[in-house]
Amino acid sequence: MASLATKIKLYCEANSKTVSFGSEGNVHIQDDSNGQGPYIKTWGVSGLDKPTDSQLASYETAGNTEESNNAVRATRKKLYGDIGDQLDEIYKDIDAWKARIKKIKDDNPKE
Amino acid sequence: MAYIGPEPAESFTSFATQEFSTSATTSYTLDHAVANENEIALFVNNVRQQPGSGKAYTATGTALTLSAATASTDTMYCVFLGRALQTVTPATNSITAAMVGNDLISGKDALTSAPASTDELLISDAGTIKRIDAQFFQSTPAFHAFLSADQDSLSDAATVKMQINSETYDSGTVYDNSSNYRFTPGVAGKYFIYGAALISSAASANLREAEVYIYKNGSSIGKSTFNYVDQYSQVATPTISIVDVADDNDYYELYAQLNTQNSGNWKALGDSTQQRTYFGAYKIIGV
Numbered sequence: 001m002a003s004l005a006t007k008i009k010l011y012c013e014a015n016s017k018t019v020s021f022g023s024e025g026n027v028h029i030q031d032d033s034n035g036q037g038p039y040i041k042t043w044g045v046s047g048l049d050k051p052t053d054s055q056l057a058s059y060e061t062a063g064n065t066e067e068s069n070n071a072v073r074a075t076r077k078k079l080y081g082d083i084g085d086q087l088d089e090i091y092k093d094i095d096a097w098k099a100r101i102k103k104i105k106d107d108n109p110k111e
Numbered sequence: 112m113a114y115i116g117p118e119p120a121e122s123f124t125s126f127a128t129q130e131f132s133t134s135a136t137t138s139y140t141l142d143h144a145v146a147n148e149n150e151i152a153l154f155v156n157n158v159r160q161q162p163g164s165g166k167a168y169t170a171t172g173t174a175l176t177l178s179a180a181t182a183s184t185d186t187m188y189c190v191f192l193g194r195a196l197q198t199v200t201p202a203t204n205s206i207t208a209a210m211v212g213n214d215l216i217s218g219k220d221a222l223t224s225a226p227a228s229t230d231e232l233l234i235s236d237a238g239t240i241k242r243i244d245a246q247f248f249q250s251t252p253a254f255h256a257f258l259s260a261d262q263d264s265l266s267d268a269a270t271v272k273m274q275i276n277s278e279t280y281d282s283g284t285v286y287d288n289s290s291n292y293r294f295t296p297g298v299a300g301k302y303f304i305y306g307a308a309l310i311s312s313a314a315s316a317n318l319r320e321a322e323v324y325i326y327k328n329g330s331s332i333g334k335s336t337f338n339y340v341d342q343y344s345q346v347a348t349p350t351i352s353i354v355d356v357a358d359d360n361d362y363y364e365l366y367a368q369l370n371t372q373n374s375g376n377w378k379a380l381g382d383s384t385q386q387r388t389y390f391g392a393y394k395i396i397g398v
Contacts, residue, residue: 005268006374022266022320022336022370029269030366034264038269074317089322105207 002063004029004038008051010059015046018086069110079104127191127247133184137177143194144172150193151175156186225249227318228274251282251297253393258381262388265377270324273308273379275390286390295362301395302357304333308367309380309387314345317372321347324366327355331366343372347378348387354395365390 005021008029012019019027031039043050080086080101089097129142145151148162148170160167167176181187222230228246235241259277276288286294296302304325312318318339325333333353337344349367356374357363365387369377380387 003267003269003374003376006371011286022322022338022368025268029198029266031269031271031273033268033274038266041270062126067374070373074314074373090196 002060002067004040004056006066007056007059008040008064010062011051011055012045013043014059015048018046019045027062034095065111075106075108089105114331116331123379127194129191130186130188133181133187133259135180135182139175139177139187140194141170141173141175141189141191143191145191145193146171147171148175148321150191150326151294152190152192154188154190155181162283194296207274211330211354219301219388237260243356250355250393250396252285252298253391254281254283254286254294255279255391256288256389257386258287258379258388259383260381262379263376265369265379267371267374267376268368270366271379272326273306273365273390275365275388278393287389291362291364293362294365295360296394297359299358300356301354301398302363303352303354303395304363304392304393305350305352306365306390307348307388308365309346309348310348310367310369311380312369312371312377313375314371314373316343316345318347318376318377319367319370319372320350320369322368323349324352324368325353328361363392 009019020026021029024099026044026046027040028042028044029038031038040050055099086097089100119388121321127143141151148168151162151170153160153162153168153175155167162170168175170176182204183215220275226249228244228249230245231232231242232245232248233240256275256278258273258275262274264270265271269280272292274292276292279290279349280284281288283297285296287378296306307324308321309314310321313335320339321337323335324331332355333351335349335351337349338346367379371377379386
């Protein structure tokens with residue numbers, strides 16, 4: 001099940017808006033640990049109404065895909081390695097570097 | 112009447128008396144031992160008797176001996192002339208420091224446990240002795256608790272109440288460690304409130320931002336943040352300490368938040384012995 005944050009992010013992107021969470025964010029998600037799960041505590045996305053439950057539910061499938069791809073991105077990033085090491089790798093043998101990167105992508109495909 | 116020197120304390124003095132149940136006998140027992148018969152005045156049928164050997168009576172120790180037996184219809188009582196009973200109530204403000212023994216406190220029984228909040232102490236208030244409740248010298252209400260096991264499957268970017276469940280102490284039963292996980296001091300005052308959350312994004316290079324909050328009556332009044340947006344991490348322990356003024360029904364809670372890179376869940380780490388995520392507070396005294 002896609003997280004509330006992911007669905008909010010997709011909802012905002014679909015409406016050409018940017019959402020951010022955290023200390024300086026414009027949307028605050030809260031969970032009072034009372035079994036009701038997370039909910040939108042405050043909504044501050046300028047020019048866009050707070051989504052309804054049905055609007056959020058419509059992003060469930062896309063949200064799952066996004067989260068799956070996020071996991072792939074994280075795996076790929078880890079396997080790519082340090083950017084400085086990659087630059088050294090490129091300088092020494094760019095073709096070998098390209099082949100290694102392609103294998104990482106092929107081994108970890110996005111949905 | 113004028114005096115040379117301080118005026119002596121005045122008081123009434125009374126003498127010990129004893130009434131006897133009379134019978135046809137010459138021997139009676141006194142309540143108090145005397146050296147001789149001259150230390151008592153004996154009355155039979157309200158007529159004072161002459162003391163001395165060969166007279167109406169003699170006395171020594173507690174033995175009273177009459178020269179002639181009484182009858183059961185007689186009334187008899189004596190006054191102990193040498194045994195004055197005197198009770199003096201000191202005049203207001205007349206007991207000074209010099210009259211008080213140094214063992215005034217140490218000579219009394221020791222309280223063997225922490226004093227109750229309503230126990231009282233003596234204090235000099237700008238030179239005037241007053242009594243004060245012990246609570247003004249106690250940093251209570253107070254509590255400390257920690258998370259005994261992981262609080263898991265927490266949503267990305269959600270600010271989640273920490274279910275701090277294992278109490279180290281809870282003076283005054285002010286922390287709810289099983290339902291609402293909140294500190295309700297119940298006593299107005301200034302409080303030092305602290306907390307920490309060891310939170311994990313469950314994967315390396317996945318933690319974007321970690322935060323811990325103290326909520327008061329449902330709204331944040333304090334926040335501590337670690338931001339890793341340019342260099343993602345995995346685990347962080349934001350800590351927070353604040354001072355707040357509470358009334359008698361305010362309540363406080365500890366919340367935490369973690370933003371993940373992969374939009375996945377996060378968790379707050381707990382342990383039964385090693386304190387990783389904790390929450391506490393105590394009343395500040397003297398302010």
